[in-house]
Amino acid sequence: MLKQYLINQIKQVIKQEYHLLSREVILTNPPDAQLGDWSFACFSLAKKIKQSPDKVAQHLSEQLQIDKIITKIVVVGPYINFFVNKTVWFKYTLRLIQQKGKDYGRNQQGLGKRVMVEFSSPNTNKPQHLGHLRNDLIGDALSNLLTFSGYQVIRSNLINDRGIHIAKAMLAYQKWGENKTPTSEKMKGDYFVGDYYRLFGKKVKENPHLLDEAQDLLKKWERRDNQTIALWQKLNDWALNGLIATYQELGIKFDRWYFESEIYQSGKKIILQALKKGLCYQQADGAIEIDLGDEKLGKKVLLRADHTSIYITQDIGLAKLKFDQYNLDKSIYVVGSEQIYYLQVLFKILKLLSFPWAEQCYHLTYGMVNLPSGKMKSREGNVVEIDTLIQELKQLAQAEILSREPNISGEELNKRSKKIALGALKFYVLKFTLSQEVNFKPKESISFEGNTGPYLQYTYARIQGILNKAKTDEPLDLVDDFSALKEETEIQLLKLLSQFPEVVKQAGEEYNPAQLANYLLCLTQSFNKFYHQCSVLQASTKQIRQARLVLISSVAIVLENGLHLLGIKPLDQM
Protein backbone atom coordinates (compact mmCIF):
# COMPACT_ATOMS: atom_id res chain seq x y z
CA MET A 1 0.00 0.00 0.00
CA LEU A 2 1.35 3.35 -1.04
CA LYS A 3 0.11 5.21 1.96
CA GLN A 4 1.67 2.72 4.32
CA TYR A 5 4.94 2.95 2.43
CA LEU A 6 4.92 6.71 2.89
CA ILE A 7 4.11 6.40 6.57
CA ASN A 8 6.98 3.99 7.05
CA GLN A 9 9.38 6.33 5.33
CA ILE A 10 8.32 9.18 7.58
CA LYS A 11 8.54 7.05 10.71
CA GLN A 12 12.02 5.98 9.80
CA VAL A 13 13.23 9.52 9.34
CA ILE A 14 11.62 10.66 12.57
CA LYS A 15 13.32 7.84 14.40
CA GLN A 16 16.65 8.59 12.83
CA GLU A 17 16.50 12.35 13.34
CA TYR A 18 14.76 12.71 16.67
CA HIS A 19 15.11 9.24 18.18
CA LEU A 20 11.38 9.07 18.56
CA LEU A 21 9.19 6.10 17.90
CA SER A 22 6.04 7.78 16.71
CA ARG A 23 3.25 5.32 16.39
CA GLU A 24 0.87 7.86 15.05
CA VAL A 25 1.93 9.19 11.74
CA ILE A 26 -1.27 10.41 10.21
CA LEU A 27 -1.44 11.39 6.59
CA THR A 28 -4.24 13.63 5.43
CA ASN A 29 -5.50 14.75 2.10
CA PRO A 30 -4.43 18.27 1.24
CA PRO A 31 -7.35 20.64 0.68
CA ASP A 32 -6.31 21.01 -2.93
CA ALA A 33 -4.88 18.31 -5.19
CA GLN A 34 -2.40 20.88 -6.52
CA LEU A 35 -0.73 20.85 -3.10
CA GLY A 36 0.03 17.16 -3.20
CA ASP A 37 -1.38 13.67 -2.83
CA TRP A 38 -0.73 13.17 0.87
CA SER A 39 0.17 15.53 3.59
CA PHE A 40 1.94 15.21 6.91
CA ALA A 41 1.31 17.97 9.46
CA CYS A 42 4.20 18.50 11.85
CA PHE A 43 2.34 20.12 14.75
CA SER A 44 2.28 17.35 17.29
CA LEU A 45 5.80 16.20 16.47
CA ALA A 46 7.04 19.78 16.79
CA LYS A 47 5.46 20.01 20.20
CA LYS A 48 7.19 16.86 21.38
CA ILE A 49 10.62 18.08 20.40
CA LYS A 50 9.88 21.71 21.21
CA GLN A 51 10.67 23.23 17.87
CA SER A 52 8.58 25.24 15.52
CA PRO A 53 6.42 23.16 13.17
CA ASP A 54 7.78 24.97 10.14
CA LYS A 55 11.34 24.12 11.09
CA VAL A 56 10.51 20.48 11.73
CA ALA A 57 8.74 20.22 8.39
CA GLN A 58 11.69 21.73 6.60
CA HIS A 59 14.21 19.54 8.35
CA LEU A 60 12.28 16.32 7.90
CA SER A 61 11.62 16.96 4.26
CA GLU A 62 15.34 17.32 3.63
CA GLN A 63 15.96 13.86 5.05
CA LEU A 64 13.21 12.18 3.04
CA GLN A 65 14.29 10.48 -0.14
CA ILE A 66 12.70 10.85 -3.50
CA ASP A 67 12.32 7.48 -5.18
CA LYS A 68 10.24 5.58 -7.69
CA ILE A 69 7.14 6.01 -5.58
CA ILE A 70 7.61 9.38 -3.93
CA THR A 71 8.19 11.73 -6.82
CA LYS A 72 8.14 15.10 -5.13
CA ILE A 73 8.16 16.57 -1.65
CA VAL A 74 7.03 20.13 -1.07
CA VAL A 75 7.01 21.91 2.25
CA VAL A 76 4.27 24.45 2.84
CA GLY A 77 4.73 25.99 6.26
CA PRO A 78 4.16 23.21 8.81
CA TYR A 79 3.00 20.74 6.17
CA ILE A 80 5.07 18.30 4.21
CA ASN A 81 3.23 17.48 1.02
CA PHE A 82 4.00 14.38 -0.98
CA PHE A 83 3.45 13.64 -4.59
CA VAL A 84 3.48 10.00 -5.55
CA ASN A 85 3.90 8.14 -8.80
CA LYS A 86 0.42 7.89 -10.25
CA THR A 87 1.22 5.11 -12.68
CA VAL A 88 2.35 2.86 -9.87
CA TRP A 89 -0.57 3.91 -7.73
CA PHE A 90 -3.08 3.27 -10.50
CA LYS A 91 -1.59 -0.10 -11.28
CA TYR A 92 -1.56 -1.23 -7.71
CA THR A 93 -5.06 -0.02 -6.85
CA LEU A 94 -6.93 -0.93 -10.01
CA ARG A 95 -5.44 -4.38 -10.27
CA LEU A 96 -6.24 -5.00 -6.64
CA ILE A 97 -9.86 -4.00 -7.20
CA GLN A 98 -10.13 -6.10 -10.34
CA GLN A 99 -8.68 -9.12 -8.61
CA LYS A 100 -10.66 -8.86 -5.41
CA GLY A 101 -13.94 -7.77 -6.97
CA LYS A 102 -16.72 -8.22 -4.45
CA ASP A 103 -14.15 -8.70 -1.72
CA TYR A 104 -12.40 -5.39 -2.29
CA GLY A 105 -12.59 -3.47 0.97
CA ARG A 106 -13.13 -6.50 3.17
CA ASN A 107 -11.00 -6.57 6.30
CA GLN A 108 -10.20 -8.97 9.10
CA GLN A 109 -10.82 -6.62 11.99
CA GLY A 110 -13.32 -8.94 13.65
CA LEU A 111 -11.85 -12.27 12.74
CA GLY A 112 -12.86 -14.93 15.26
CA LYS A 113 -15.21 -12.57 17.06
CA ARG A 114 -18.91 -13.05 17.39
CA VAL A 115 -21.32 -10.19 17.69
CA MET A 116 -25.08 -10.04 17.95
CA VAL A 117 -26.97 -7.10 16.54
CA GLU A 118 -30.48 -6.83 17.92
CA PHE A 119 -32.62 -4.52 15.87
CA SER A 120 -36.10 -3.72 14.61
CA SER A 121 -37.94 -5.30 17.57
CA PRO A 122 -41.46 -4.28 16.54
CA ASN A 123 -44.74 -4.66 18.38
CA THR A 124 -47.32 -6.94 16.83
CA ASN A 125 -50.09 -4.41 17.03
CA LYS A 126 -49.39 -2.17 14.07
CA PRO A 127 -47.47 -1.85 10.82
CA GLN A 128 -43.94 -0.50 10.93
CA HIS A 129 -43.54 3.20 10.37
CA LEU A 130 -40.63 5.51 9.63
CA GLY A 131 -39.24 5.26 13.14
CA HIS A 132 -38.90 1.50 12.70
CA LEU A 133 -37.47 2.02 9.24
CA ARG A 134 -34.49 3.92 10.57
CA ASN A 135 -33.88 1.19 13.07
CA ASP A 136 -34.25 -1.56 10.45
CA LEU A 137 -31.87 0.10 8.04
CA ILE A 138 -29.24 0.97 10.61
CA GLY A 139 -29.33 -2.56 12.01
CA ASP A 140 -29.07 -4.08 8.56
CA ALA A 141 -26.26 -1.83 7.35
CA LEU A 142 -24.35 -2.25 10.59
CA SER A 143 -24.64 -6.01 10.36
CA ASN A 144 -23.37 -5.88 6.79
CA LEU A 145 -20.45 -3.68 7.74
CA LEU A 146 -19.44 -5.91 10.63
CA THR A 147 -19.69 -9.00 8.47
CA PHE A 148 -17.48 -7.30 5.90
CA SER A 149 -15.02 -6.62 8.70
CA GLY A 150 -14.72 -10.29 9.46
CA TYR A 151 -17.07 -10.56 12.42
CA GLN A 152 -19.46 -13.42 12.74
CA VAL A 153 -22.70 -11.51 13.00
CA ILE A 154 -25.98 -12.78 14.40
CA ARG A 155 -28.91 -10.58 13.49
CA SER A 156 -31.63 -10.87 16.05
CA ASN A 157 -35.12 -9.51 16.36
CA LEU A 158 -37.14 -9.38 19.55
CA ILE A 159 -40.82 -9.47 18.71
CA ASN A 160 -42.89 -7.65 21.30
CA ASP A 161 -45.95 -9.80 20.99
CA ARG A 162 -47.43 -9.50 24.45
CA GLY A 163 -48.51 -6.81 26.82
CA ILE A 164 -51.19 -4.24 27.29
CA HIS A 165 -50.80 -2.74 23.83
CA ILE A 166 -51.52 -6.11 22.29
CA ALA A 167 -54.48 -6.61 24.61
CA LYS A 168 -55.92 -3.31 23.43
CA ALA A 169 -55.97 -4.42 19.81
CA MET A 170 -57.37 -7.78 20.87
CA LEU A 171 -60.19 -6.19 22.83
CA ALA A 172 -61.16 -3.88 20.00
CA TYR A 173 -61.25 -6.79 17.59
CA GLN A 174 -63.26 -8.89 20.02
CA LYS A 175 -65.83 -6.12 20.37
CA TRP A 176 -66.05 -4.69 16.88
CA GLY A 177 -64.19 -7.10 14.63
CA GLU A 178 -67.29 -8.94 13.39
CA ASN A 179 -65.08 -11.88 12.47
CA LYS A 180 -63.49 -9.94 9.67
CA THR A 181 -60.04 -11.07 8.58
CA PRO A 182 -57.21 -9.49 6.61
CA THR A 183 -58.22 -11.74 3.74
CA SER A 184 -61.86 -10.71 3.85
CA GLU A 185 -60.85 -7.07 3.98
CA LYS A 186 -58.03 -7.52 1.48
CA MET A 187 -55.58 -5.92 3.85
CA LYS A 188 -52.07 -6.58 4.99
CA GLY A 189 -52.28 -8.22 8.41
CA ASP A 190 -50.32 -5.63 10.36
CA TYR A 191 -52.43 -2.81 8.92
CA PHE A 192 -55.57 -4.77 9.77
CA VAL A 193 -54.53 -5.27 13.39
CA GLY A 194 -53.27 -1.70 13.58
CA ASP A 195 -56.73 -0.43 12.69
CA TYR A 196 -58.17 -2.14 15.75
CA TYR A 197 -55.40 -0.77 17.92
CA ARG A 198 -56.29 2.71 16.75
CA LEU A 199 -59.97 1.98 17.13
CA PHE A 200 -59.31 1.15 20.76
CA GLY A 201 -57.58 4.49 21.20
CA LYS A 202 -60.63 6.24 19.82
CA LYS A 203 -63.20 4.31 21.81
CA VAL A 204 -61.34 4.52 25.10
CA LYS A 205 -61.71 8.29 25.03
CA GLU A 206 -65.46 7.88 25.18
CA ASN A 207 -65.37 4.97 27.57
CA PRO A 208 -62.37 4.84 29.94
CA HIS A 209 -63.55 1.49 31.35
CA LEU A 210 -62.24 -0.17 28.22
CA LEU A 211 -58.79 0.14 29.72
CA ASP A 212 -59.84 -2.07 32.64
CA GLU A 213 -61.27 -4.56 30.19
CA ALA A 214 -57.99 -4.65 28.32
CA GLN A 215 -56.17 -5.23 31.59
CA ASP A 216 -58.51 -8.11 32.34
CA LEU A 217 -57.84 -9.56 28.93
CA LEU A 218 -54.11 -9.41 29.57
CA LYS A 219 -54.59 -11.21 32.88
CA LYS A 220 -56.64 -13.87 31.15
CA TRP A 221 -53.84 -14.23 28.62
CA GLU A 222 -51.34 -14.68 31.42
CA ARG A 223 -53.59 -17.38 32.93
CA ARG A 224 -53.47 -19.09 29.53
CA ASP A 225 -57.23 -18.79 29.08
CA ASN A 226 -58.01 -20.84 25.97
CA GLN A 227 -60.24 -18.39 24.19
CA THR A 228 -57.96 -15.48 24.90
CA ILE A 229 -54.92 -17.36 23.71
CA ALA A 230 -56.73 -18.30 20.52
CA LEU A 231 -57.70 -14.71 19.89
CA TRP A 232 -54.15 -13.57 20.61
CA GLN A 233 -52.71 -16.20 18.33
CA LYS A 234 -54.99 -15.14 15.51
CA LEU A 235 -54.18 -11.43 15.68
CA ASN A 236 -50.56 -12.10 16.33
CA ASP A 237 -50.19 -14.28 13.26
CA TRP A 238 -51.84 -11.66 11.11
CA ALA A 239 -49.63 -8.91 12.42
CA LEU A 240 -46.47 -10.97 12.25
CA ASN A 241 -47.12 -12.01 8.67
CA GLY A 242 -47.50 -8.37 7.79
CA LEU A 243 -44.27 -7.45 9.53
CA ILE A 244 -42.40 -10.25 7.80
CA ALA A 245 -43.74 -9.14 4.43
CA THR A 246 -42.25 -5.72 5.08
CA TYR A 247 -38.85 -7.21 5.93
CA GLN A 248 -39.02 -9.17 2.70
CA GLU A 249 -39.85 -6.04 0.76
CA LEU A 250 -36.92 -4.27 2.39
CA GLY A 251 -34.64 -7.25 1.83
CA ILE A 252 -33.78 -7.57 5.50
CA LYS A 253 -33.12 -10.93 7.10
CA PHE A 254 -32.72 -12.11 10.66
CA ASP A 255 -30.86 -15.12 12.03
CA ARG A 256 -32.59 -15.33 15.36
CA TRP A 257 -36.11 -14.40 16.39
CA TYR A 258 -36.96 -13.91 20.04
CA PHE A 259 -40.59 -13.71 21.07
CA GLU A 260 -41.47 -11.81 24.17
CA SER A 261 -44.36 -14.19 24.83
CA GLU A 262 -41.84 -17.00 25.15
CA ILE A 263 -39.22 -15.28 27.24
CA TYR A 264 -41.04 -12.72 29.33
CA GLN A 265 -40.73 -14.89 32.40
CA SER A 266 -37.04 -15.41 31.90
CA GLY A 267 -35.02 -13.32 34.22
CA LYS A 268 -37.29 -14.05 37.15
CA LYS A 269 -35.06 -16.86 38.32
CA ILE A 270 -31.97 -14.70 37.95
CA ILE A 271 -33.52 -12.04 40.14
CA LEU A 272 -34.66 -14.46 42.83
CA GLN A 273 -31.15 -15.90 42.95
CA ALA A 274 -29.70 -12.43 43.16
CA LEU A 275 -32.05 -11.74 46.05
CA LYS A 276 -30.64 -14.75 47.91
CA LYS A 277 -27.14 -13.50 47.30
CA GLY A 278 -28.13 -10.10 48.62
CA LEU A 279 -27.48 -8.28 45.34
CA CYS A 280 -30.96 -6.79 45.53
CA TYR A 281 -33.60 -6.48 48.22
CA GLN A 282 -37.29 -6.95 48.88
CA GLN A 283 -39.52 -4.03 49.75
CA ALA A 284 -42.25 -4.11 52.38
CA ASP A 285 -44.93 -4.83 49.79
CA GLY A 286 -42.91 -7.67 48.28
CA ALA A 287 -41.52 -5.91 45.20
CA ILE A 288 -37.88 -6.66 44.50
CA GLU A 289 -35.70 -3.65 43.91
CA ILE A 290 -32.08 -2.90 43.22
CA ASP A 291 -30.03 0.09 44.20
CA LEU A 292 -28.08 1.14 41.14
CA GLY A 293 -25.44 2.74 43.32
CA ASP A 294 -25.52 5.95 41.37
CA GLU A 295 -27.48 9.07 42.14
CA LYS A 296 -28.23 9.70 38.50
CA LEU A 297 -29.63 6.25 37.95
CA GLY A 298 -31.40 5.82 41.29
CA LYS A 299 -33.21 2.59 42.05
CA LYS A 300 -35.07 0.17 39.85
CA VAL A 301 -37.80 -2.37 40.58
CA LEU A 302 -36.98 -5.76 39.08
CA LEU A 303 -40.07 -7.76 40.00
CA ARG A 304 -43.54 -6.52 40.93
CA ALA A 305 -44.98 -6.95 44.41
CA ASP A 306 -46.82 -10.05 43.20
CA HIS A 307 -43.53 -11.25 41.66
CA THR A 308 -44.78 -11.02 38.11
CA SER A 309 -42.17 -9.80 35.69
CA ILE A 310 -41.86 -6.34 34.19
CA TYR A 311 -40.14 -5.39 30.99
CA ILE A 312 -36.66 -5.21 32.41
CA THR A 313 -37.04 -8.66 33.96
CA GLN A 314 -37.20 -10.20 30.53
CA ASP A 315 -34.39 -8.04 29.17
CA ILE A 316 -32.15 -9.32 31.94
CA GLY A 317 -33.11 -12.87 31.07
CA LEU A 318 -32.70 -12.28 27.36
CA ALA A 319 -29.26 -10.73 27.78
CA LYS A 320 -28.09 -13.85 29.58
CA LEU A 321 -29.77 -16.10 27.06
CA LYS A 322 -27.90 -14.41 24.23
CA PHE A 323 -24.50 -14.85 25.85
CA ASP A 324 -25.26 -18.40 26.98
CA GLN A 325 -26.40 -19.47 23.55
CA TYR A 326 -23.89 -17.71 21.38
CA ASN A 327 -20.87 -17.01 23.55
CA LEU A 328 -20.81 -13.46 22.23
CA ASP A 329 -17.93 -11.06 22.21
CA LYS A 330 -20.33 -8.18 21.83
CA SER A 331 -24.04 -7.65 22.10
CA ILE A 332 -25.27 -4.58 20.29
CA TYR A 333 -28.73 -3.14 20.88
CA VAL A 334 -29.92 -0.89 18.09
CA VAL A 335 -32.47 1.22 19.94
CA GLY A 336 -33.56 4.85 19.64
CA SER A 337 -32.19 7.60 21.84
CA GLU A 338 -35.39 7.78 23.85
CA GLN A 339 -34.27 4.61 25.59
CA ILE A 340 -30.78 5.71 26.59
CA TYR A 341 -31.67 5.84 30.25
CA TYR A 342 -33.47 2.51 30.16
CA LEU A 343 -30.52 0.70 28.59
CA GLN A 344 -28.10 2.38 30.93
CA VAL A 345 -30.13 0.97 33.78
CA LEU A 346 -30.26 -2.46 32.18
CA PHE A 347 -26.51 -2.63 31.62
CA LYS A 348 -25.83 -1.37 35.13
CA ILE A 349 -28.06 -4.06 36.57
CA LEU A 350 -26.24 -6.72 34.56
CA LYS A 351 -23.01 -5.43 35.99
CA LEU A 352 -24.35 -5.37 39.54
CA LEU A 353 -25.58 -8.92 39.11
CA SER A 354 -21.92 -9.61 38.27
CA PHE A 355 -22.33 -11.09 34.82
CA PRO A 356 -18.84 -11.17 33.36
CA TRP A 357 -20.10 -10.07 29.95
CA ALA A 358 -22.01 -7.03 31.21
CA GLU A 359 -19.41 -4.68 29.75
CA GLN A 360 -19.82 -6.25 26.33
CA CYS A 361 -23.34 -4.94 25.94
CA TYR A 362 -23.58 -1.83 23.83
CA HIS A 363 -26.42 0.51 23.06
CA LEU A 364 -26.25 1.92 19.56
CA THR A 365 -28.45 5.01 19.66
CA TYR A 366 -29.88 7.12 16.95
CA GLY A 367 -32.13 10.17 16.90
CA MET A 368 -35.84 10.07 16.33
CA VAL A 369 -37.58 10.50 13.02
CA ASN A 370 -39.77 13.59 12.91
CA LEU A 371 -42.48 14.40 10.43
CA PRO A 372 -43.19 17.94 9.28
CA SER A 373 -46.45 17.62 11.17
CA GLY A 374 -44.58 16.79 14.36
CA LYS A 375 -43.91 13.65 16.31
CA MET A 376 -45.12 10.30 15.11
CA LYS A 377 -47.68 8.59 17.27
CA SER A 378 -49.32 5.42 16.09
CA ARG A 379 -52.19 5.90 18.46
CA GLU A 380 -53.10 9.17 16.80
CA GLY A 381 -52.54 8.03 13.26
CA ASN A 382 -49.86 10.65 12.65
CA VAL A 383 -47.54 8.19 10.98
CA VAL A 384 -46.02 7.29 7.65
CA GLU A 385 -45.98 3.54 7.23
CA ILE A 386 -43.09 1.88 5.46
CA ASP A 387 -45.16 -0.11 2.98
CA THR A 388 -47.23 2.90 2.03
CA LEU A 389 -44.16 4.98 1.40
CA ILE A 390 -42.52 2.27 -0.68
CA GLN A 391 -45.65 1.99 -2.80
CA GLU A 392 -45.65 5.73 -3.44
CA LEU A 393 -41.98 5.71 -4.33
CA LYS A 394 -42.46 2.79 -6.67
CA GLN A 395 -45.17 4.61 -8.56
CA LEU A 396 -43.02 7.70 -8.91
CA ALA A 397 -40.12 5.60 -10.11
CA GLN A 398 -42.33 3.88 -12.64
CA ALA A 399 -43.46 7.19 -14.04
CA GLU A 400 -39.83 8.24 -14.39
CA ILE A 401 -38.85 5.02 -16.11
CA LEU A 402 -41.83 5.13 -18.47
CA SER A 403 -40.98 8.66 -19.51
CA ARG A 404 -37.63 7.35 -20.72
CA GLU A 405 -38.59 3.90 -21.92
CA PRO A 406 -42.28 3.78 -22.84
CA ASN A 407 -42.04 0.26 -24.24
CA ILE A 408 -40.47 -1.41 -21.25
CA SER A 409 -41.94 -4.75 -20.21
CA GLY A 410 -44.13 -4.85 -17.14
CA GLU A 411 -41.86 -7.26 -15.37
CA GLU A 412 -38.76 -5.17 -15.95
CA LEU A 413 -40.62 -2.02 -14.94
CA ASN A 414 -41.62 -3.64 -11.70
CA LYS A 415 -38.14 -4.89 -10.95
CA ARG A 416 -36.43 -1.62 -11.66
CA SER A 417 -38.92 0.59 -9.89
CA LYS A 418 -38.63 -1.50 -6.77
CA LYS A 419 -34.86 -1.23 -6.70
CA ILE A 420 -35.03 2.50 -7.29
CA ALA A 421 -37.74 3.10 -4.72
CA LEU A 422 -35.84 1.19 -2.07
CA GLY A 423 -32.56 2.79 -3.07
CA ALA A 424 -34.07 6.23 -2.62
CA LEU A 425 -35.64 5.44 0.72
CA LYS A 426 -32.68 3.59 2.21
CA PHE A 427 -30.11 6.11 1.19
CA TYR A 428 -32.25 8.98 2.38
CA VAL A 429 -32.46 7.47 5.84
CA LEU A 430 -28.91 6.16 6.09
CA LYS A 431 -27.07 9.31 5.11
CA PHE A 432 -27.98 11.00 8.37
CA THR A 433 -25.42 10.87 11.17
CA LEU A 434 -26.84 8.55 13.81
CA SER A 435 -26.96 11.06 16.63
CA GLN A 436 -28.91 13.48 14.45
CA GLU A 437 -32.64 13.47 14.50
CA VAL A 438 -34.09 12.91 11.07
CA ASN A 439 -36.47 15.57 9.88
CA PHE A 440 -38.36 13.58 7.36
CA LYS A 441 -39.16 15.65 4.31
CA PRO A 442 -41.60 13.76 2.09
CA LYS A 443 -40.55 15.65 -1.01
CA GLU A 444 -36.85 15.06 -0.50
CA SER A 445 -37.25 11.45 0.46
CA ILE A 446 -38.99 10.71 -2.82
CA SER A 447 -36.58 12.74 -4.86
CA PHE A 448 -34.41 10.92 -7.39
CA GLU A 449 -32.10 13.85 -8.02
CA GLY A 450 -29.13 15.24 -6.17
CA ASN A 451 -27.72 13.42 -3.15
CA THR A 452 -29.96 10.41 -3.43
CA GLY A 453 -29.86 6.65 -3.77
CA PRO A 454 -30.99 6.76 -7.40
CA TYR A 455 -28.12 9.14 -8.16
CA LEU A 456 -25.74 6.41 -7.04
CA GLN A 457 -27.68 3.77 -8.93
CA TYR A 458 -27.81 5.93 -12.03
CA THR A 459 -24.07 6.36 -11.97
CA TYR A 460 -23.60 2.63 -11.70
CA ALA A 461 -25.96 2.11 -14.63
CA ARG A 462 -24.03 4.63 -16.69
CA ILE A 463 -20.83 2.72 -16.12
CA GLN A 464 -22.47 -0.55 -17.05
CA GLY A 465 -23.75 1.09 -20.22
CA ILE A 466 -20.23 1.99 -21.26
CA LEU A 467 -18.79 -1.38 -20.31
CA ASN A 468 -21.47 -3.16 -22.30
CA LYS A 469 -20.79 -1.11 -25.38
CA ALA A 470 -17.04 -1.40 -25.08
CA LYS A 471 -16.94 -5.08 -25.94
CA THR A 472 -13.26 -5.10 -25.28
CA ASP A 473 -11.35 -8.17 -26.34
CA GLU A 474 -8.70 -7.67 -23.71
CA PRO A 475 -9.73 -8.85 -20.25
CA LEU A 476 -9.75 -5.84 -17.94
CA ASP A 477 -7.83 -7.51 -15.18
CA LEU A 478 -4.88 -7.98 -17.53
CA VAL A 479 -4.54 -4.34 -18.48
CA ASP A 480 -1.17 -3.31 -17.25
CA ASP A 481 -0.42 0.14 -18.54
CA PHE A 482 -2.01 3.07 -16.73
CA SER A 483 0.55 5.68 -17.61
CA ALA A 484 -2.01 7.35 -19.88
CA LEU A 485 -4.30 8.33 -17.01
CA LYS A 486 -3.30 11.88 -16.28
CA GLU A 487 -6.50 13.89 -16.01
CA GLU A 488 -7.30 15.51 -12.70
CA THR A 489 -10.65 13.76 -12.48
CA GLU A 490 -8.99 10.40 -13.11
CA ILE A 491 -6.54 10.97 -10.29
CA GLN A 492 -9.35 12.14 -8.04
CA LEU A 493 -11.12 8.84 -8.73
CA LEU A 494 -7.96 6.89 -8.01
CA LYS A 495 -7.61 8.54 -4.63
CA LEU A 496 -11.17 7.83 -3.70
CA LEU A 497 -11.00 4.23 -4.88
CA SER A 498 -7.92 3.56 -2.80
CA GLN A 499 -9.66 5.06 0.23
CA PHE A 500 -12.58 2.65 0.18
CA PRO A 501 -11.09 -0.04 2.44
CA GLU A 502 -10.27 2.54 5.10
CA VAL A 503 -13.72 4.07 4.90
CA VAL A 504 -15.40 0.70 5.29
CA LYS A 505 -13.15 -0.26 8.16
CA GLN A 506 -13.79 2.97 9.98
CA ALA A 507 -17.53 2.90 9.34
CA GLY A 508 -17.56 -0.59 10.84
CA GLU A 509 -15.46 0.31 13.85
CA GLU A 510 -17.52 3.39 14.57
CA TYR A 511 -20.85 1.75 13.77
CA ASN A 512 -21.46 4.53 11.33
CA PRO A 513 -23.11 3.65 8.01
CA ALA A 514 -23.58 7.35 7.23
CA GLN A 515 -19.86 7.67 6.74
CA LEU A 516 -19.98 5.10 3.97
CA ALA A 517 -23.04 6.77 2.46
CA ASN A 518 -21.25 10.09 2.26
CA TYR A 519 -18.15 8.50 0.80
CA LEU A 520 -20.22 6.91 -1.96
CA LEU A 521 -21.73 10.28 -2.80
CA CYS A 522 -18.27 11.72 -3.07
CA LEU A 523 -17.10 8.91 -5.34
CA THR A 524 -20.17 9.23 -7.51
CA GLN A 525 -19.87 12.98 -7.88
CA SER A 526 -16.29 12.51 -8.82
CA PHE A 527 -17.19 9.94 -11.45
CA ASN A 528 -19.87 12.10 -13.01
CA LYS A 529 -17.42 14.93 -13.28
CA PHE A 530 -15.04 12.58 -15.05
CA TYR A 531 -17.84 11.32 -17.25
CA HIS A 532 -18.59 14.77 -18.54
CA GLN A 533 -14.97 15.65 -19.14
CA CYS A 534 -13.49 12.47 -20.52
CA SER A 535 -14.82 10.06 -23.05
CA VAL A 536 -14.05 6.42 -22.51
CA LEU A 537 -15.19 4.82 -25.72
CA GLN A 538 -14.03 7.75 -27.87
CA ALA A 539 -10.71 8.15 -26.09
CA SER A 540 -7.95 9.47 -28.29
CA THR A 541 -5.81 6.34 -28.04
CA LYS A 542 -6.43 2.69 -27.40
CA GLN A 543 -4.11 2.89 -24.43
CA ILE A 544 -6.24 5.55 -22.76
CA ARG A 545 -9.43 3.74 -23.64
CA GLN A 546 -8.31 0.50 -22.06
CA ALA A 547 -7.00 2.20 -18.96
CA ARG A 548 -10.22 4.16 -18.56
CA LEU A 549 -12.28 1.03 -18.97
CA VAL A 550 -10.43 -0.50 -16.04
CA LEU A 551 -10.84 2.69 -14.07
CA ILE A 552 -14.60 2.93 -14.51
CA SER A 553 -15.05 -0.77 -14.02
CA SER A 554 -13.25 -0.33 -10.71
CA VAL A 555 -15.55 2.51 -9.77
CA ALA A 556 -18.48 0.21 -10.50
CA ILE A 557 -17.04 -2.50 -8.27
CA VAL A 558 -16.51 -0.14 -5.37
CA LEU A 559 -19.93 1.40 -5.86
CA GLU A 560 -21.55 -1.99 -5.92
CA ASN A 561 -19.70 -3.13 -2.81
CA GLY A 562 -20.61 0.05 -0.99
CA LEU A 563 -24.24 -0.04 -2.00
CA HIS A 564 -24.44 -3.66 -1.01
CA LEU A 565 -23.25 -2.79 2.48
CA LEU A 566 -26.02 -0.22 2.75
CA GLY A 567 -28.56 -2.76 1.56
CA ILE A 568 -29.10 -0.97 -1.75
CA LYS A 569 -29.23 -2.83 -5.06
CA PRO A 570 -27.49 -1.40 -8.10
CA LEU A 571 -29.10 -1.43 -11.55
CA ASP A 572 -27.50 -2.18 -14.89
CA GLN A 573 -29.98 0.04 -16.67
CA MET A 574 -32.06 2.97 -15.61
Place this chain on the structure above:
RNA sequence: GCCCCCAUAGCUCAACGGAUAGAGCAUCUGUCUUCUAAACAGAAUAUAGAGGUUCGAUUCCUCUUGGGGGUACCA
Protein backbone atom coordinates in the same frame (compact mmCIF):
# COMPACT_ATOMS: atom_id res chain seq x y z
C1' G B 1 -36.85 20.17 39.08
C1' C B 2 -32.93 16.69 37.59
C1' C B 3 -30.40 13.93 33.50
C1' C B 4 -29.14 13.11 28.20
C1' C B 5 -28.88 14.68 22.96
C1' C B 6 -28.93 18.52 19.29
C1' A B 7 -27.85 23.79 17.21
C1' U B 8 -23.49 25.01 10.38
C1' A B 9 -26.30 28.62 3.77
C1' G B 10 -33.57 30.28 2.87
C1' C B 11 -34.34 24.46 3.54
C1' U B 12 -32.09 19.24 4.41
C1' C B 13 -27.39 17.45 5.53
C1' A B 14 -21.29 17.05 5.40
C1' A B 15 -16.57 18.49 7.54
C1' C B 16 -9.73 12.49 12.18
C1' G B 17 -8.52 19.68 16.80
C1' G B 18 -5.39 21.69 11.17
C1' A B 19 -4.27 24.74 5.07
C1' U B 20 -9.63 28.61 1.42
C1' A B 21 -16.12 25.25 6.22
C1' G B 22 -18.22 21.19 1.58
C1' A B 23 -22.79 18.90 -0.95
C1' G B 24 -27.88 18.61 -2.39
C1' C B 25 -32.68 21.09 -2.63
C1' A B 26 -34.87 25.81 -3.79
C1' U B 27 -33.45 30.54 -7.01
C1' C B 28 -30.80 32.51 -11.38
C1' U B 29 -27.54 31.28 -16.00
C1' G B 30 -25.64 27.83 -19.40
C1' U B 31 -24.74 22.39 -21.57
C1' C B 32 -28.28 16.68 -25.01
C1' U B 33 -26.96 14.92 -33.85
C1' U B 34 -21.15 13.03 -29.38
C1' C B 35 -20.31 6.56 -23.63
C1' U B 36 -28.02 7.45 -20.38
C1' A B 37 -29.55 15.38 -18.96
C1' A B 38 -32.10 10.62 -12.73
C1' A B 39 -26.25 14.23 -15.29
C1' C B 40 -22.59 18.39 -15.65
C1' A B 41 -20.66 23.63 -15.39
C1' G B 42 -21.34 28.62 -13.28
C1' A B 43 -23.72 32.59 -9.73
C1' A B 44 -25.31 33.70 -4.58
C1' U B 45 -25.86 32.71 0.75
C1' A B 46 -23.58 29.89 6.80
C1' U B 47 -20.56 27.96 12.05
C1' A B 48 -26.99 30.58 17.74
C1' G B 49 -24.58 34.16 21.77
C1' A B 50 -20.58 35.04 25.55
C1' G B 51 -16.24 33.32 27.76
C1' G B 52 -12.14 29.62 28.22
C1' U B 53 -8.22 25.62 26.78
C1' U B 54 -4.77 25.46 22.35
C1' C B 55 0.48 27.43 17.99
C1' G B 56 -4.51 26.55 15.81
C1' A B 57 -11.73 25.42 17.69
C1' U B 58 -17.55 24.24 13.56
C1' U B 59 -15.06 20.32 16.48
C1' C B 60 -12.91 20.18 23.41
C1' C B 61 -14.67 22.80 28.41
C1' U B 62 -18.15 26.45 31.08
C1' C B 63 -22.34 29.60 30.98
C1' U B 64 -26.67 31.74 28.19
C1' U B 65 -30.54 31.14 24.58
C1' G B 66 -33.45 28.01 21.53
C1' G B 67 -35.24 22.79 20.00
C1' G B 68 -35.88 17.41 21.16
C1' G B 69 -35.90 13.23 24.42
C1' G B 70 -35.96 10.85 29.18
C1' U B 71 -37.02 10.69 34.32
C1' A B 72 -42.91 3.68 35.77
C1' C B 73 -44.27 -2.19 40.07
C1' C B 74 -45.88 0.71 30.79
C1' A B 75 -43.93 -1.97 26.89
